[in-house]
């Protein structure tokens with residue numbers, strides 16, 4: 001990218017194109033148009049001759065924050081309680097999916113609906129005893145998760161770290177521990193597959209080993225006066241699964257999780273999954289972070305937008321609205337969105353289109369601006 005058009009340079013310099021073209025003519029450039037392409041050397045010359053400097057503002061508006069005007073600061077008065085979002089992590093084969101399957105089957109809602117009919121990347125359960133809602137995020141290893149993590153988006157409230165009683169801490173357990181510490185998420189440990197060891201003394205011994213390994217990895221479990229709950233479970237027999245749910249509910253109650261949600265709160269969320277469905281077109285599974293989503297809302301994500309045509313929940317049932325911590329599959333996207341991208345509400349389609357075009361332009365300028373950027377440091381010093 002050693003070339004830039006006059007109009008984009010004017011854009012970067014935050015000056016009127018006409019002014020820049022006048023200066024160019026004085027320097028001997030004839031027939032310059034908006035689309036006239038300047039080489040790096042010429043840009044350098046222009047910057048030096050006319051004391052142009054790149055204003056900070058031209059560099060702070062980037063494609064990454066092009067949609068920031070759609071985000072509003074949180075109004076504490078409008079905060080409402082919301083269910084916790086829980087992610088299950090752990091070493092391969094330690095039993096993450098089995099736990100999820102068990103929770104799904106035991107969920108009150110699943111029983112009412114005759115089982116969960118479609119798989120979406122996240123789902124809500126209602127605990128059998130306390131009747132509390134919990135949103136579980138499935139397959140946290142997948143790409144969307146990594147992308148959100150990269151962007152510093154912390155969409156999980158609680159992580160359940162799954163450790164098999166037979167293996168204790170393994171390489172991916174350590175990775176998960178690293179992530180948990182960095183993210184600052186709350187933690188519950190589930191020591192699973194306890195049904196594999198039937199003799200009571202042997203089981204106690206194995207549990208102690210896992211606990212010690214946790215302590216050695218600086219996890220302050222309750223046993224040593226810390227606040228991390230450890231629950232021995234079997235997702236196969238269901239033993240203590242109610243305790244695991246209780247632990248999560250207890251922890252989330254203490255966290256007092258809230259999101260802004262009022263009729264005037266604009267919707268924000270994250271794309272968990274997206275795909276093209278043969279009969280209905282582009283669909284996206286979205287986790288709602290704030291606001292209440294309804295049909296007809298205009299949403300924007302990445303380089304595309306959507307007028308919400310319909311929403312379905314994890315049971316394949318039509319949903320009339322989706323509130324914070326809820327996950328819905330949304331129909332109506334103009335093109336496919338990317339998992340891991342943020343979703344924001346725009347007031348009108350026109351605003352959505354305008355912002356998408358602005359972001360696209362910024363992306364182009366950024367491609368070309370890399371060298372002007374470097375140049376700026378140099379000329380600022382020289383001038």
Ligand code: GTP
Pocket residue numbers: 090091092093094095096097098099192193194195196233234235236237
């Ligand atoms: P990956 O997704 O591959 O990382 O594995 P996972 O952590 O999801 O493990 P999964 O739930 O697939 O379980 C792995 C194996 O352990 C399966 O054969 C399960 O049936 C078995 N398993 C899981 N939980 C339990 C348990 O509590 N008791 C017993 N006996 N077996 C279990």
Ligand code: MG
Pocket residue numbers: 096097098
């Ligand atoms: Mg699995």
